[in-house]
Amino acid sequence: MKMLFKKIFIVIMIVASGSVVNAQKLPNKKDMDYLITASGDTVFCKISFSFFNNSKARYKTAEMKSAVAIDPNQIAAYYDAKKKELYTSILLPDEDESQFLQVVEDGPIRIYKFLKNVYSAYSYGGSSIIIWFMSKNNGKLEQIKTNSFLTGMDISSRKEREDVFGELLKDKPEVYTKYADSKKFSFDRIRSLVHLYNTGVWVDDWTGN
Secondary structure: OHHHHHHHHHHHHHHHHOEEEEOOOOOOOOOOOEEEEOOOEEEEOEEEEOOOOOOOEEEEOOOOOOOEEOOOOOEEEEEEOOOOEEEEEEOOOOOOOOEEEEEEEOOOEEEEEEEEEEEEOOEEEEEEEEEEEEEEOOOOOEEEEEOOOOOOOOOOOHHHHHHHHHHHHOOOHHHHHHHHOOOOOOHHHHHHHHHHHHHOOOOOOOOOO
């Protein structure tokens, strides 16, 4: 009960300390940092990152004396205007805690980018594995693409993931046909198909995006 009151108090303080608008739709101002509270309010603020851990985001409104860590259990999403990146709080399958994942494509079909750090005795500092998850109309989260099978997670076969991806596109025959006619299943190809599904626009080159 104490923890519940603490979370409610923190959310109230966030809303009270910043410029707040109702967030049924994301703000149009893409040149401004903002976060969205669990209750759906948008707070304009300044997003920063720890010098020692670039994955840990912090926020500060004009009224706050110091920056505060952005907690995925209290904040639904945040937007970093400098990087032009949207992050949303996601509870991954078989995980106990929510975490922020970058939204690579936003729309009816969303692509979420999960970076998993893997440490090895053979490589100094380890490496990062990329896993793309997708959801359609905020439905079930599906694993679609990874650059490694050494993820420590339950990864289905490529054929199974290709079939799942195809099912997401089937209600737009022109997009599904474009997918079915090609054997490519690269990150760029998948993103182009999802972008076409969401916007009606095809993008060949994602360099710089």
